[in-house]
Amino acid sequence: MLGSRVTEDEFIFYSRFVNGRREYVRPFAINRRTGAFRSLQDVQLDLERNVTFIGGFGDENHFYMLYTDKNSNLHLYRDSEENVATMDHQMFKTEEMPRTRDRYARESGMIYVHPDLERNVFTGHHRSKIYTRGDKMHIIFDGYAVRGKKSDDTTTEILTLDWNTGKTEYRTLPTLEQRNSPSFNSFLHQDKLFRVQMEKDKFKLAAYDFNTLQPLKEYNYGENEEIAIKSTPVHQRGAKGLFSSKDDEIIEKQDKVLKNLASGIPAITVDTYSDSTLQLTIGSYKAPDERNSRQDQSRMVRTPDRYVRTPRGLALIPGRWTPAYSIPSYYLNSPYYSRYFYDPYGQGSSFPTGPGISTYFHTVLDAKSLTKVEQEGEVEVLQEKVDKYERDLKREPEFQTIYRYGDKLHYGYYDRKARTFRIVEFAYGQEPPQTEQQR
Numbered sequence: 001m002l003g004s005r006v007t008e009d010e011f012i013f014y015s016r017f018v019n020g021r022r023e024y025v026r027p028f029a030i031n032r033r034t035g036a037f038r039s040l041q042d043v044q045l046d047l048e049r050n051v052t053f054i055g056g057f058g059d060e061n062h063f064y065m066l067y068t069d070k071n072s073n074l075h076l077y078r079d080s081e082e083n084v085a086t087m088d089h090q091m092f093k094t095e096e097m098p099r100t101r102d103r104y105a106r107e108s109g110m111i112y113v114h115p116d117l118e119r120n121v122f123t124g125h126h127r128s129k130i131y132t133r134g135d136k137m138h139i140i141f142d143g144y145a146v147r148g149k150k151s152d153d154t155t156t157e158i159l160t161l162d163w164n165t166g167k168t169e170y171r172t173l174p175t176l177e178q179r180n181s182p183s184f185n186s187f188l189h190q191d192k193l194f195r196v197q198m199e200k201d202k203f204k205l206a207a208y209d210f211n212t213l214q215p216l217k218e219y220n221y222g223e224n225e226e227i228a229i230k231s232t233p234v235h236q237r238g239a240k241g242l243f244s245s246k247d248d249e250i251i252e253k254q255d256k257v258l259k260n261l262a263s264g265i266p267a268i269t270v271d272t273y274s275d276s277t278l279q280l281t282i283g284s285y286k287a288p289d290e291r292n293s294r295q296d297q298s299r300m301v302r303t304p305d306r307y308v309r310t311p312r313g314l315a316l317i318p319g320r321w322t323p324a325y326s327i328p329s330y331y332l333n334s335p336y337y338s339r340y341f342y343d344p345y346g347q348g349s350s351f352p353t354g355p356g357i358s359t360y361f362h363t364v365l366d367a368k369s370l371t372k373v374e375q376e377g378e379v380e381v382l383q384e385k386v387d388k389y390e391r392d393l394k395r396e397p398e399f400q401t402i403y404r405y406g407d408k409l410h411y412g413y414y415d416r417k418a419r420t421f422r423i424v425e426f427a428y429g430q431e432p433p434q435t436e437q438q439r
Helices: 254-261 380-391
Strands: 003-006 010-019 022-031 037-039 052-058 063-068 075-078 087-092 108-112 129-133 137-143 155-163 169-170 185-191 194-200 202-208 215-222 234-237 248-251 264-271 277-284 300-302 321-323 357-366 400-405 408-415 420-427
Touching: 010 052, 052 108, 129 185, 137 185, 155 194, 169 248, 185 264, 194 254, 194 277, 202 254, 215 357, 234 254, 234 321, 248 420, 254 277, 277 380, 300 380, 380 408, 380 420
Parallel strands: 003 052, 108 129
Antiparallel strands: 003 010, 010 022, 022 037, 052 063, 063 075, 075 087, 129 137, 137 155, 155 169, 185 194, 194 202, 202 215, 234 248, 234 357, 264 277, 277 357, 300 321, 400 408, 408 420
């Protein structure tokens, strides 16, 4: 499954089917009220010669297939306004955008930022993000080395594809000197583009007006200096000590905060709920080390109904990564059920294993002035409530997922003891629900 759309009457799902040199989009629909299945006709794509598939995804209004050719032009296919079983085609030239030193460097790690995508450092650490705004698609790249420039002279690149005009626009933010690549990342939220830069001795958060790219707000902190915009402590997950079973550690020593934050690929996500604030998650994600063990139960697995990122593209199935040990072995090892799990680290050879390390904190800013929200007591962070609820569960759930539902967050998990799948709702301004253990 590459993507999905929700219409007034149906859920529409899309997959890619390849037969020799021919490629098809294979859609099917499920009625939202009756559950009736409706198979739609396969759509053959009229592909140009020597194009490479990048990925497919669906937003609120359309499903897209994205390809590139040897000249780095982008070929975009989109379902028709009149018929979901018809794919229209547009080619966008990218001669204004400089080429990267490594071929397909920008395209190899693209991720589509769906409005309901879970906001964490794993999803935020991708350096090639796709956003759709009506008939315009914005692709933002961070920190890629380009031909003819120094490796430490990099920037944030913005490539806009206008479906109505067929034109391409290329813009950049001010360049940054980075000692260790990569050291910065960005995230687009509504009309503001946020960029964070983290190294062992400096921290910088800047916000820009996305339309004009004029700076709006900037925060700078040096080595061993308190990061004053933090609304929560700095958490580190996935780095269990030799004599510790804790999966969530709070980093308190100031001289270790920046060093740990800069130990992985920088990540930032931005979200807002029913109030006048922005909730930012800032940190880094360090990929698991490479090992030659396909039986490592701490490796990360994508469970069914997930957001799946394939090696050369992207696929939108809402959900999140979970360690393999949280999935019953009779599912993972079953020839039937194992087909439903995306298990890239369980294939042997030199694939990395383990969940990786997420180091992060949350900050709450005023949506207009972008100043830190100050108040007596703890500032309310919705994602922090969900994390605390999960930590307080008596036993770790076998299956869990987080997704956005309007202005709320839903945490779903399977309670094996009660043989029940529970969905817990978290809303801004409401007391968080209690776990069975707390009750």
